[in-house]
Amino acid sequence: MLDIQTHxxxxxxxxAERWSRFIITFFGIVGLVYGAFVQQFSQTVYILGAGFVLSSLITIPPWPLYRRNALKWQKPIDTDAKSSSSESGDEGKKKKKQ
Incomplete structure (x- = not known):
């Protein structure tokens, strides 16, 4: 089956945060300059919206370039072996107290 990474x-x-800020700022400046040039504020909003969509497509999905520094997790402790040894130790302690 497909192994789709989700982290x-x-x-x-x-x-991703740096890319998002850069793209939105760049499109905002370009949109502001172009909107002032053509005297249409709506063009500024459209260009900024296009920057937001592009930024979302680049930064929201977990592309492989955002997963290069994976954490190495510790292996889980076997709780069955630990609980059986602690139960036998608890019984010995109870007998000593009496």
Whole structure:
């Protein structure tokens, strides 16, 4: 089946944030200049909206460039073995107290 990754690592989140800010700022400046040139504020809004859509397509999905610094998780502790050893230890402690 498909192995679709649905997460970003911490460094990837920072990279996505920087890209998003850069793209929206760039499109905002270009839209403002173009809108002032043609004397249409609606053109500024359309260009800024296009920047938002482009930024969303680039930064929201967890592309592989945002998953390069994966965390190495520790292996889980076997709770069955731990609980059986702690039960036998608890019984010994109870007997000593009496």
């Amino acid at each position: 970003m690592d911490f460094a990837g989140q920072g990279k």
